[in-house]
Amino acid sequence: xxxxxxxxxxGFGAVFWDYLTTVDHKKLGVMYLLAGTLFFAIAGFEAxxxxxxxxxxxxxxxxxxxxxxxxxxxxxxMLFLAATPLLFGFMNAxxxxxxxxxxxxxxxxxxxxxxxxxxxxxxxxxxxxxxxAPDAGWTSYASLSLYSPGHGxxxxxxxxxxxxxxxxxxxxxxxxxxxxxxxxGMTFMRMPLFTWTTLITSALIMFAFPxxxxxxxxxxxxxxxxxxxxDHTMGGNTIIWEHLFWIFGHPEVxxxxxxxxxxxxxxxxxxxxxRLFGYSSMVFATILIGFLGFMVWAHHMFTTGxxxxxxxxxxxxxxxxxxxxxxxxxxxxxxxxxxxxxVTVPMLWALGFIPSFVAGGVTGVMQATAPLDYxxxxxxxxxxxxxxxxxxGIVTAIFGSMHFYWPIMFNRALGEKLGVxxxxxxxxxxxxxxxxxxxxxxxxxxxxxxxxxxxxxxxxFNFISSIGAILMAIGVILLVLNILISIKSKPLNxxxxxxDGRSLEWAIKTPVPFYNFxxxxxxxxxxxxxxxxxxxxxxxxxxxxxxxxxxxxNNSILPLIMSIGMFIAAFGALYHPDGVSWSIPVIxxxxxxxxxxxxxxxxxxxLGFHVHVEEVIATEEQLYGKxxxx
Amino acid sequence: xxxxxxxQIKTKAExxxxxxxxxxxMRKQVVNFAIMIFLTFVAFASVAAGFSKYFVxxxxxxxxxxxxxxxxxxxxxxDDKKTHHMGIIQTFVWSGVLIIFPIFVTFLTxxxx
Numbered sequence: 043x044x045x046x047x048x049x050x051x052x053g054f055g056a057v058f059w060d061y062l063t064t065v066d067h068k069k070l071g072v073m074y075l076l077a078g079t080l081f082f083a084i085a086g087f088e089a090x091x092x093x094x095x096x097x098x099x100x101x102x103x104x105x106x107x108x109x110x111x112x113x114x115x116x117x118x119x120m121l122f123l124a125a126t127p128l129l130f131g132f133m134n135a136x137x138x139x140x141x142x143x144x145x146x147x148x149x150x151x152x153x154x155x156x157x158x159x160x161x162x163x164x165x166x167x168x169x170x171x172x173x174x175a176p177d178a179g180w181t182s183y184a185s186l187s188l189y190s191p192g193h194g195x196x197x198x199x200x201x202x203x204x205x206x207x208x209x210x211x212x213x214x215x216x217x218x219x220x221x222x223x224x225x226x227g228m229t230f231m232r233m234p235l236f237t238w239t240t241l242i243t244s245a246l247i248m249f250a251f252p253x254x255x256x257x258x259x260x261x262x263x264x265x266x267x268x269x270x271x272x273d274h275t276m277g278g279n280t281i282i283w284e285h286l287f288w289i290f291g292h293p294e295v296x297x298x299x300x301x302x303x304x305x306x307x308x309x310x311x312x313x314x315x316x317r318l319f320g321y322s323s324m325v326f327a328t329i330l331i332g333f334l335g336f337m338v339w340a341h342h343m344f345t346t347g348x349x350x351x352x353x354x355x356x357x358x359x360x361x362x363x364x365x366x367x368x369x370x371x372x373x374x375x376x377x378x379x380x381x382x383x384x385v386t387v388p389m390l391w392a393l394g395f396i397p398s399f400v401a402g403g404v405t406g407v408m409q410a411t412a413p414l415d416y417x418x419x420x421x422x423x424x425x426x427x428x429x430x431x432x433x434x435g436i437v438t439a440i441f442g443s444m445h446f447y448w449p450i451m452f453n454r455a456l457g458e459k460l461g462v463x464x465x466x467x468x469x470x471x472x473x474x475x476x477x478x479x480x481x482x483x484x485x486x487x488x489x490x491x492x493x494x495x496x497x498x499x500x501x502x503f504n505f506i507s508s509i510g511a512i513l514m515a516i517g518v519i520l521l522v523l524n525i526l527i528s529i530k531s532k533p534l535n536x537x538x539x540x541x542d543g544r545s546l547e548w549a550i551k552t553p554v555p556f557y558n559f560x561x562x563x564x565x566x567x568x569x570x571x572x573x574x575x576x577x578x579x580x581x582x583x584x585x586x587x588x589x590x591x592x593x594x595x596n597n598s599i600l601p602l603i604m605s606i607g608m609f610i611a612a613f614g615a616l617y618h619p620d621g622v623s624w625s626i627p628v629i630x631x632x633x634x635x636x637x638x639x640x641x642x643x644x645x646x647x648x649l650g651f652h653v654h655v656e657e658v659i660a661t662e663e664q665l666y667g668k669x670x671x672x
Numbered sequence: 673x674x675x676x677x678x679x680q681i682k683t684k685a686e687x688x689x690x691x692x693x694x695x696x697x698m699r700k701q702v703v704n705f706a707i708m709i710f711l712t713f714v715a716f717a718s719v720a721a722g723f724s725k726y727f728v729x730x731x732x733x734x735x736x737x738x739x740x741x742x743x744x745x746x747x748x749x750x751d752d753k754k755t756h757h758m759g760i761i762q763t764f765v766w767s768g769v770l771i772i773f774p775i776f777v778t779f780l781t782x783x784x785x
Contacts, residue, residue, distance in 0.1 A: 221760055245764070249771055281783060289775055336771040340778065352782045 063597035065149035066556055070156050071135030072451060077160050078128035079522075084167070085119035086518060088112045093475070093511035096504050099496035109492035110177035111194065115170075117180030118198065121294065122205060123163040125432070128440045129301040130159075130212060133240045135451050137216065139547035139554070140234045142225025142563045147218040149595040150643070155212035157605035162205025165612055169197035179490060181291065184272035184283035188264060193616055199262045200612040204605075206251055206258070213247030216240055225546070226586040227565035231325070234545040234569075235318060238325050239304030242332045243297050249336065250293035257286035266619050281346060288339035296335040299431065300328060302439030303370060306392050309446050310374050312542045313389035314381030317569065320373040327366035327373075334363045344415045353412040360410035367403055371396060386540070387461035391442025394469050398434025402427060405480065420490075423483025429476045441468070441521060449539035453552040454528040464520040471513025478503040535666070537582060544569040549582035551666055557592045560658050561585040592653040600639045607635030704746040711735045740769075 052060070061069060092112050095103045104112065134152070138145055146152050169175040176198035178187035187195045220241045224233070233241075260271040261283065270276035272283050311318045318324065340348060340356040348356075374396060383389070405427040409415050418424060441464070448456045482503050487494065494500055537551040546563060549571040564586035567573045574582055611632025618625040653661075682690070715732050745751045750762060 221757060245767070249768060253775075279783065285778070285783065333767070333770070337774050340782075348782050352778070 060597070062602055063153075063599045065145070065153045065595050065597055067134045067138050067145050067149070067152060068451070068554060068556070070152055071131045071133075073156055073160075074127045074131035074134055075451070077156075077163070078124050078126075078131055081119050081163060081167075082124035082128065083518070083522075085116050085124050086515065088116040088119070090511055090515050092116065093508040095492060096494075097508040098505065099494050099501055101493055104492070106492045107174075107177065110179075110490075111170075111175040113490055114176045114179055114182075114194075114198075115167075118166070118176070118202070119163075120432070121180065121298070122202060122209075123159075123166070125298050125436050125440070126209060127159060129243075129298065129436075130209075132236075132305060132440075132443055132447060133216060133301065136447060136547055137237050137240050138219065138223070139450070139550060139558060140237050140545050141220060141223060141228055142546050142559060142565065143219060143223040144558050144562075144592065145595065146215050147223055148215050150598060150601060150648075151211050151215050153598065154601035154604060155208045155215065157601045158208030158211065158608065159205045160208075161605045161609040162201045162203070162208060165204060165609055166197055166201030169194055169201075172197075181284075181287055182261070183280070183287075184261065184264075185280040187261065188272055188280075195261070196265060196616045196619075199258050199265070200615055203255065203258050203262070204608050204612060206254055207608075208605075209247060210251045210255075213244040213251070216244040217248065220244075225563050225565050228570075231322065232565055232568045232570075235307035235321070235324055235328075236301070236304035236545075239300040239307075239328055242328050243300045246293045246297045246300070246332055246335060250290045250297065253286050254290035257283055257290070260286070262615070266615065281343075284343055284346065285339070288342045289336070292339040292342065293332075293335045295431070296331055299435050300331065302436045303328070305439045305443045305446075306374065306395060307370075308545065309388045309392045309442055310377050311544055311569075312446075312540055313384045313386055313392070314378045315384070315542050316377055316381040317544075318373070319376040319379075320369070321568065323369055324373055327369040330366040331363060334359065334366070338363065341410055341412075341415075344412045345419045357410050357412045361407055364403060364407050371400060371403075384542070386445070387456070387458060387465060388442040388446035390462065390465045391438045391445070394465065395434060395438040395442070398430060398438065398469075398472070402430030402432075402434050405430065418483065420488055421483035422479045422487045422489055425489045426476045426479035426483060429472075429479070433472050433476070441465075444521070444525075446540070448528065449534055449536075449552055450547055450550075450554065452528070453533045453535065454531050455534060455539065456524050456528050460520060460524045460527070464517050464524065467520060468514055468517025471510045471515075471517055474510025475507050475514060476510070478507050482507070538571070538575075544572040546570050546583070549574070553665060555661055555665055557594055557653055557658070557661075559583075560592075560662060561589055562587050589655055589658065591655060592658060593650055594653055595650045596648055598643075598648070600643050604636045604639045607632050607637075607639065610635065701746060704742055708739060708742055711739055 061073065064070065064073075091104060092109065095101050095109060134146070166176075172193065174192045174194050176182065176187075176190070176194035178190050178195060178198075182195065182198055187198075220233070220237055260269070263269040264271050264273065264278075270278040272278050272280045274280055307318055307324060338356055338360045340352060341360045344353050344356070374392075378393075385393070405423070409418055409424070409427060445456045445461055448454060482500055483489075485499055485503075487498075487500050487504075494504070534552055538548045539552075540548075543549075546565070549563065550559060562585070563570065563583040566584060571582055574584065609632070611629045614625045614628030614630075614632060618629070712735075715735050718728050718731055744765060749755065750758070750765065752758065755761070
């Protein structure tokens with residue numbers, strides 16, 4: 043298993059097999075990034091089709107039914123299958139390096155998490171070709187979805203169940219990794235902010251995904267076996283789905299935005315060339331946001347008739363979240379304040395992020411005011427609000443971090459000029475699209491409508507909004523172009539590409555060898571790499587151990603096979619209500635495959651392998667020339 | 673795993689210490705178990721005795737809370753100081769309790785049937 047032949051050219055088949063079986067967090071990070079980008083592109087394309095439909099009144103570019111499918115799949119894909127994996131990509135690629143670990147705590151589970159997510163996502167997308175996608179909105183409220191004809195909702199339920207299991211597994215993996223695998227000296231209060239937000243995010247995943255699983259399970263048995271959890275005519279209660287969904291759904295928003303906060307907390311100090319302002323308050327704010335995120339779910343349901351007491355409680359709790367979030371915003375501003383600022387592409391995204399996200403936050407507080415929410419509910423104002431938060435907060439973080447971490451992940455840099463162009467195209471497009479939607483909402487345009495009548499004062503704003511969407515699409519195409527160009531560019535083979543790196547991941551020379559640090563580093567303070575650099579340490583880190591054999595996990599194809607088993611079983615479950623004869627056998631075969639591979643995994647001892655000292659030295663020489671990683 | 677099984681040889685004193693320690697631990701488990709059975713009995717009895725609903729419901733909820741703590745600390749070993757990262761485990765468990773509490777209250781109060 044131990045491959046000394048790092049730089050030997052491998053055939054396509056071997057590389058492909060390597061990626062199918064890998065348990066390496068860096069490769070899985072790349073895979074998450076690729077898969078996330080694929081689904082981001084698909085969901086973005088769906089958004090573009092919707093905006094073309096809404097460009098002019100009474101348009102018939104797509105039918106009402108197809109519009110509902112596009113709308114549902116856009117939301118579902120963007121949240122579950124684009125933003126989540128893209129952020130997971132960065133977590134995988136960066137967090138083990140930041141804490142000085144060799145890999146995550148459970149490399150096998152890491153791989154399993156990826157494949158479950160990916161096959162769940164593929165399953166969901168097959169719905170387009172197998173009789174229609176889900177069409178009840180990404181929230182899939184039971185009163186709509188129980189009566190949706192066809193298999194769309196079943197695809198939604200089963201696909202999310204599988205990919206949700208993958209996310210849950212990855213979340214638990216990161217909690218254990220961060221708690222148990224930090225390098226010596228890396229105390230909790232020396233952890234970089236991205237590691238902190240990953241920890242809190244993973245905790246949120248652990249607490250938030252079970253309610254979704256339960257909700258989806260109820261929905262599944264309601265649709266498959268005609269149970270009546272959500273059917274009010276049979277004694278069920280359709281509101282329970284809303285509660286279960288939002289108990290998950292609101293923390294999900296923080297699951298996405300907290301890593302984005304973490305990424306910006308890495309980018310801003312590097313390019314302001316100052317220590318992060320108020321580190322401990324940043325940590326405190328992250329934890330507080332995590333907690334409060336669970337206490338506010340009912341603010342999505344103010345208009346369902348919870349009663350004034352409940353509405354008031356949830357309104358106040360919601361407004362309280364503005365406090366820790368505000369702390370973070372001020373800390374970022376004060377980090378930039380008085381810094382020696384370098385406006386690189388990642389910094390540009392960070393500078394664009396702060397006002398955009400604050401705008402999204404302010405409209406959020408407006409909606410938290412329950413009486414006002416009765417006016418705003420289900421209007422385009424809501425659409426504008428959450429796109430300001432998600433695009434302005436999360437997408438900017440992802441694009442900025444792509445530039446920021448590309449050198450570590452791929453040993454290549456993304457072009458600066460094209461990056462600036464991407465930023466301005468996308469940023470202007472984004473504000474053009476969504477700023478006017480606030481006013482469309484206030485003028486009374488409801489969300490989720492496939493068309494509208496002319497001369498209600500909505501025509502011009504909708505037209506401009508669609509133009510903005512096209513600009514955003516151009517921005518994304520430019521980014522993809524930038525990525526394609528970078529493949530052809532020269533390898534960097536350097537350490538600390540941005541020259542002002544602060545945390546441990548910058549101390550390692552690229553390309554990062556498969557075992558990460560050849561010796562576990564000793565962390566002597568916050569921002570360890572910055573500290574070592576300023577004490578004139580040329581190697582960039584102090585080592586905590588002598589050079590010795592490194593224990594690494596073996597690759598395995600089992601995670602993929604397990605996930606394929608679930609994938610197959612899902613088809614059986616999907617067609618079961620049709621009364622086809624093969625549904626039960628398919629479920630049994632699918633689950634059988636999964637269980638068989640679980641048994642194989644449990645019975646067969648897999649103790650990993652050792653990379654011996656000589657191999658480590660040989661690898662280092664091959665990667666960095668004589669003398670290794672000095 | 674088989675490859676690194678360690679054989680520990682205990683001295684007589686160590687053995688005696690462990691024995692005593694285990695005996696104390698066992699006694700604690702049995703006592704806790706008895707308390708839990710008793711609390712369960714109290715809960716059933718208060719319903720059977722036909723007290724007012726406004727007395728029975730809060731009392732049972734209180735007993736349930738005590739049971740949860742006993743369960744966690746006695747039978748799920750959250751009182752074990754030797755376990756690694758026990759503080760973190762406790763933080764996570766109590767965070768979970770804190771998070772589930774408003775959900776619990778909500779489902780009891782504002783979901784109508």
